[in-house]
Amino acid sequence: MNTLIISTFSCTFDEFKNDVTTLFLEEMCKEFVxxxxxxxxxxxxxxxxxxxxxxxxxxxxxxxxxxxxWDKKNNCKDTVYSIKLVA
Structure with a gap:
């Protein structure tokens, strides 16, 4: 299922992308993302x-x-959406 997560955070974008990619997506979520x-x-x-x-x-x-x-440390707020193809 296509998913969109809109995030705001206090760290830099590069720090956010690195941590989320290496720690969250490629480690914690590798079985289902x-x-x-x-x-x-x-x-x-x-x-x-x-x-x-x-x-x-x-x-x-x-x-x-x-x-x-991690969210608390980086003042991260996420909004998660499920996306469906319209046409």
């Missing part, structure tokens, strides 16, 4: 487009103690 792409909106906001095969597992990882602590 098959493809992803980051889009920089500005230095403290991004759009993350991904193909997620299990939204429940994604939600569980986003609520894990590690993710919650």
């Amino acid at each position: 098959t493809d992803y792409e980051f889009v920089k909106v500005n230095e403290h906001k991004s759009h993350l487009l991904m193909n997620c095969t299990d939204l429940e597992k994604l939600g569980a990882e986003m609520e894990s103690p590690f993710a919650k602590e």
